[in-house]
Amino acid sequence: MSTRSKSVPGSLGGAGGGSAAGGAAVPLAVLLRREVVSERTAAERPDLQHGFFNQAKKGEDFFLLKPHCERLQGVPSSSFSAFGIFDGHNGSGAAIYTKENLLSNILSAVPADLNREDWLAALPRAMVAAFVKTDKDFQTKARSSGTTVTFVIIDGLIVTVASVGDSRCVLEAEGSIYHLSSDHRFDASKEEVDRVTEAGGDVGRLNVVGGAEIGPLRCWPGGLCLSRSIGDQDVGEFIVPVPLVKQVKLSTAGGRLIIASDGVWDALTAEQALNCSRGVPPEAAAEHVVKEAVHSKGLRDDTTCIVVDLGHEKGNPAMPAHKKQPGMGVFKNMFRKKTSSDSSCHSDREYMDPDVVEEIFEDECAFLSRRLDSEYPVRNMFKLFICAICQVELKPNQGISVHEDSSQPGNLRRWDGPFLCQSCQEKKEAMEGKRRSRDSSSRNSGSSE
Numbered sequence: 001m002s003t004r005s006k007s008v009p010g011s012l013g014g015a016g017g018g019s020a021a022g023g024a025a026v027p028l029a030v031l032l033r034r035e036v037v038s039e040r041t042a043a044e045r046p047d048l049q050h051g052f053f054n055q056a057k058k059g060e061d062f063f064l065l066k067p068h069c070e071r072l073q074g075v076p077s078s079s080f081s082a083f084g085i086f087d088g089h090n091g092s093g094a095a096i097y098t099k100e101n102l103l104s105n106i107l108s109a110v111p112a113d114l115n116r117e118d119w120l121a122a123l124p125r126a127m128v129a130a131f132v133k134t135d136k137d138f139q140t141k142a143r144s145s146g147t148t149v150t151f152v153i154i155d156g157l158i159v160t161v162a163s164v165g166d167s168r169c170v171l172e173a174e175g176s177i178y179h180l181s182s183d184h185r186f187d188a189s190k191e192e193v194d195r196v197t198e199a200g201g202d203v204g205r206l207n208v209v210g211g212a213e214i215g216p217l218r219c220w221p222g223g224l225c226l227s228r229s230i231g232d233q234d235v236g237e238f239i240v241p242v243p244l245v246k247q248v249k250l251s252t253a254g255g256r257l258i259i260a261s262d263g264v265w266d267a268l269t270a271e272q273a274l275n276c277s278r279g280v281p282p283e284a285a286a287e288h289v290v291k292e293a294v295h296s297k298g299l300r301d302d303t304t305c306i307v308v309d310l311g312h313e314k315g316n317p318a319m320p321a322h323k324k325q326p327g328m329g330v331f332k333n334m335f336r337k338k339t340s341s342d343s344s345c346h347s348d349r350e351y352m353d354p355d356v357v358e359e360i361f362e363d364e365c366a367f368l369s370r371r372l373d374s375e376y377p378v379r380n381m382f383k384l385f386i387c388a389i390c391q392v393e394l395k396p397n398q399g400i401s402v403h404e405d406s407s408q409p410g411n412l413r414r415w416d417g418p419f420l421c422q423s424c425q426e427k428k429e430a431m432e433g434k435r436r437s438r439d440s441s442s443r444n445s446g447s448s449e
Contacts, residue, residue, distance in 0.1 A: 116155070145232075277307065369428075402417070
């Protein structure tokens with residue numbers, strides 16, 4: 001399901017623009033606009049505190065904590081925070097590579113000099129492109145490891161989460177629990193089983209002596225129980241790196257995020273994790289969550305937790321004591337096409353701080369022809385003759401439409417962008433089962449996860 005909001009957050013940004021090149025003077029009008037943007041942005045910048053705790057079993061969990069980032073160097077109004085969990089399997093290579101490269105790939109996929117409103121609107125597509133690029137680049141290193149990824153970007157009160165695998169991100173706000181990620185396990189999704197099977201994968205349980213099948217559903221060869229990850233080229237290209245992306249806006253009351261690997265979620269529900277960490281600062285909260293998970297089921301796996309508190313009041317990490325049913329908070333859509341009749345006062349009025357969590361965007365589709373084909377106005381933010389995944393420049397006759405399907409030559413949209421380079425088009429077709437993948441192997445072999 002994909003949603004795009006309907007109202008304009010008029011205060012989300014003013015003029016964009018980076019630093020002046022070559023030391024040239026910045027026009028006064030640009031400086032004045034930046035000052036206005038900075039004042040607006042500061043008004044909705046919540047206090048952000050974070051904490052982290054980990055207990056290792058295999059040493060394959062990695063994490064990213066970057067509370068102070070800037071899209072445009074030296075421009076405070078372009079600041080954001082980034083947090084990530086990378087739960088590796090079959091070695092740590094994919095987790096380390098993704099930790100070191102994913103954020104820069106996201107920023108490279110966002111067109112330069114966007115204002116804040118446009119940056120937030122472009123971010124979901126950029127995260128999809130960056131996940132696929134990171135996977136594609138890692139696989140050229142011929143490593144067999146893989147990793148789950150739950151990656152969170154926080155800009156003011158806007159939280160954007162992209163995830164593959166079974167690490168999770170949950171939000172508690174306004175007394176409700178919101179799941180901002182999805183488990184990409186075969187046991188959790190018949191749709192994912194069908195997608196992988198149609199693309200040429202073999203999904204089933206492990207066969208033992210006598211023909212009995214045991215354990216979770218897995219993809220063969222390799223025995224991976226995840227349908228989406230970064231890496232895992234030894235399993236097959238149909239284990240795709242295309243993430244679920246969710247983007248929400250919190251109210252000024254803020255909220256608490258728990259981002260954790262499956263070592264936590266195999267032992268605790270979201271409500272249990274939030275309950276055992278309530279009323280303490282993020283550092284202590286993360287420790288409580290990990291220790292509670294280990295106490296519940298023992299240290300069976302790497303167990304990692306990041307806790308992020310968003311709120312205007314410092315030193316008040318406790319969440320509201322009252323609780324609604326999980327997921328019962330109100331969601332709204334926010335973005336829409338601007339018209340010339342939109343006045344600034346009307347836009348400001350539409351962007352009054354909500355008293356609920358508002359959903360801005362959600363999409364989990366595994367197919368790039370849909371995920372990269374953004375609607376107006378997001379579509380016009382991206383340059384047409386640049387590969388939508390790896391960002392290399394394309395000559396007009398070099399690009400291959402993301403809609404082109406070599407398996408159905410009579411059903412082409414060659415002139416309809418966005419466009420891909422040849423290698424990214426091959427990657428896309430392999431992910432969709434339209435290019436022969438690796439030979440399958442018996443389910444009697446060892447498993448990956």
